[in-house]
């Protein structure tokens with residue numbers, strides 16, 4: 001049995017003050033849904049304060065990125081140990097980082113390894129663009145992103161990975177994939193690729209989330225699919241009632 005997970009990717013939203021207010025509002029309701037692994041991924045400056053607010057709860061904290069080097073002259077970057085000080089999770093390879101900040105399968109793989117080595121749980125994002133989707137390249141793109149992003153791990157490391165399938169055309173557009181359409185990509189391409197790399201047990205045990213315009217009104221459609229183990233939520237994670245609707249749908 002794979003424990004469902006709902007992670008909120010706040011992206012570049014919320015100051016420390018705003019973040020603390022949102023978490024204070026969310027926390028009592030979040031605590032009441034222990035059957036779901038709940039994770040909040042705010043911007044870096046919020047991590048220290050939110051880790052204090054979340055202390056003693058079983059709500060996880062994640063960063064949205066990290067750099068693979070341990071320390072040194074890398075202006076503007078944040079090391080794995082700096083993230084680990086406050087977090088249990090880290091989102092890696094988000095399509096916005098691939099599109100705007102030059103991340104490649106190769107750099108994602110370096111980050112995945114660095115995150116695992118320090119003891120963080122990577123949430124590795126994959127997904128095709130609209131153009132790739134329309135050119136029927138979804139299988140090729142997603143398979144490559146999984147194979148390259150997750151290569152060279154030990155069995156033990158691979159078992160810790162969470163994958164998020166986020167079709168780029170569904171992110172922030174209000175046009176979510178349909179449940180069966182998303183499930184198809186997980187069942188036909190993502191899990192089989194993991195199986196080829198790390199075997200059946202790891203493939204079956206791996207949590208794979210869907211992301212892209214998930215909201216309270218469509219969450220149940222995704223969580224009802226056999227291969228979808230939860231959601232990576234953007235816009236709807238920024239308001240407590242909206243996020244709670246999704247977390248509760250995952251528990252149902």
Ligand code: 13P
Pocket residue numbers: 009094166170171172173174211212213214232233234235236
């Ligand atoms: P939206 O939920 O706003 O579409 O964003 C999804 C996403 O990119 C989460 O990482």
